[in-house]
Amino acid sequence: MVKYFNSKNVKDCCGCRTCEQICVEKSITMISDKEGFLYPNIDETKCIGCNLCAKHCPMEYTFDKKEPIVSYACQIKDKETLKKSSSGGMFRLFADYYVRQGGLVVGCQWNEVFKAVITFAEIETELYKMQGSKYVSSDTGDTYSKVKNVLDRGREVLYTGTPCQIAGLKAFLQRDYEQLLTMDFLCHGVPSSKMFDASLDYLQKKHHVRIIDYRFRDKTQFGWGLCTAYDTDCKGTIYEKGEMNHYLYGFTRGYMNRYSCYQCPFTGIKRIADVTVADYWGGSKYHANISWQYGCSILLLNTEKAMSIFKDIEENVHCENSTIDNMAEQNGSLKEEHRADTIPKIRKTIYKQLYEEGFSKLADESLTTSKYKWKRMLYSMPRWLYRVGQKINSYRIKLKRYSIGL
Ligand SMILES: Cc1cc2nc3c(=O)[nH]c(=O)nc-3n(C[C@H](O)[C@H](O)[C@H](O)COP(=O)(O)OP(=O)(O)OC[C@H]3O[C@@H](n4cnc5c(N)ncnc54)[C@H](O)[C@@H]3O)c2cc1C
Structure with missing residues (x-):
């Protein structure tokens, strides 16, 4: 029988594997649910009821969170x-420093079948x-157990x-x-690998190719922004800007996230x-000295340890002080202490629709912009023409702002 140990509600589990890794009796295994998300499964014949799993579940654990000491555009x-x-x-x-x-x-990183796995680099x-x-x-x-062994032997680790x-x-x-140094990012949620697999399958059939590498954020065609690129076995690299990629369309709107993401307790300015x-x-409007073509990061140094390491590497970056208010303008989760997003209506049915009707139908009906055809034409223009269009548009916006006195 599958039993979710800690779950007054399955939606409380973030799938991190702490419970599985901490269990002394090895009575917990992670199994994939129908949607393709991992959840703990307890073998009750092995469980001795020590409750270690529940005590160390990060969704309930009390952390010593820190506000950033400095915040940079970097x-x-x-x-x-x-x-x-x-x-x-x-x-x-x-x-690189580590x-x-x-x-x-x-x-x-991707493994050989495009599953996103946490792994090691030396x-x-x-x-x-x-x-x-x-x-x-x-x-x-x-990785948690292995990292503990490495740390106990005194080696430096960046997780x-x-x-x-x-x-x-x-x-x-x-x-x-x-x-140990830890680095996280402002995260707006994760879809399941099952949904991603289905989108890959859809693209391979659509283009009659085999995908050999996949990048969600490729900068070669359009610079910094959302542009998916995938290398294929016989048609070179295919680029899909932002909403033209159906999976990314759903991802950016939070249509297919893990349920725990909609009430993430790890948002906000205080960080673990x-x-x-x-x-x-x-950020470009606040930092004119930085060139924005290939992007810029928010960098929050939350502990003295992070500050001290940054001192050793700061010569390798362009860096300016920036305020949390400016950073939060388009990254709202930075200010919200505990996110309680409304779950989009489509979330309740999207996975059911996936396994009953397939990704192709989802792509056509639910994961597509109403301006799909028009935008496809726009993005397939020669690059130079596209850039001229962008320039004209930016002058048009400046002129409009000027005329209303902004
Ligand atoms: C699922 C997800 C949601 C995100 N949501 C937002 C957001 O809402 N707003 C925002 O500003 N930024 C978000 N980011 C972060 C952003 O996309 C960049 O990853 C971040 O700015 C770091 O960029 P970089 O150039 O420093 O590093 P990059 O070279 O891009 O490094 C990528 C880093 O992300 C880690 N990583 C990549 N994919 C995963 C994954 N699936 N699970 C765990 N770790 C992963 C890698 O291990 C590496 O540490 C999100 C990232 C992910 C993976």
Whole structure:
């Protein structure tokens, strides 16, 4: 019988695996539900009722949260690294430092079947796979247990992940380690790998290709923003800007998130991680000295440990002080202490529709903009024409602002 131990409500579980990893009797395994999200399953013949799993569940654990000591608009100086990062390259800034010191970096990469898995890197060439956001639920596997072993042996570790994964790690470790640095990001939720698989399958059939690499945030065609790109076996790279990618359309609107994401307890200005990063959407109006073409990050240094490491690497970044108010303008979750998003109506049926009717029908009916055809024409224009259009549009907006005295 499947039993969700800690669940007055299944929606309270964030799927981090702390309970599974902390169980002394190994009586918990994580299994995928119908939607494709992981939940704990207790083998009652092994369970001794110690309640360790419930005590260390991050959704109920009490954390010592910290307000940022400093907040920056920040961008890595190395252009190539910046272009391959989702925003300002903050992950590589810290990760490079750790591998150079002989430390271990923990982060998310695709495995061979495009599942997002949390894994390890010890050399610079392994960090490349961790770069870039994978907008799907990732699996921490047994990384908490392995990291504890590494820390107990005194090695430096940088652990990066979603806020709930960092909370899970801290609740699992039960103590602070001087040689551990944690980095989270402002996260607006994760869909299941089942939904992502279905979208890949849909794209492969649509284009008659096999996808060999997939990037949610590619900057080569349109610069910083939302542009999906996938490398194929026979048609080169295919680019889909923002809403033209049906999966991304649903993701940005929060149509298919894990239920726990809609009431995430890890939002807000007080953070569990040492470092918090995010896209600095809308920041260009406050920081004219930074070039925004390839993006810029919000960087929050929340602990003295983070401050001290940043001192050693700050020469590698363009960096300006920025206020939380400015940062929160387009990243509302930064100010909300505990997010209680209204669950979109479509969330209740979207997974049912997926396994009853398939992704193709979802894409046509629910995950598409009403201006799909018009936008497809716009984005398939020659690049130079598209850029001229953008320039004219920005002058038009400036002129309008000027005429109404702003
Ligand atoms: C699911 C998700 C939701 C997000 N929501 C927002 C948001 O609402 N607002 C916002 O400003 N930013 C959000 N971000 C963060 C943003 O997309 C960038 O990842 C962040 O700004 C870091 O960019 P970078 O250039 O420093 O690093 P990059 O080089 O892009 O580094 C990526 C980092 O993210 C980690 N990562 C990538 N995918 C996953 C995953 N699925 N699970 C765990 N860790 C992962 C990698 O391990 C690495 O540490 C989100 C990221 C993810 C993965």
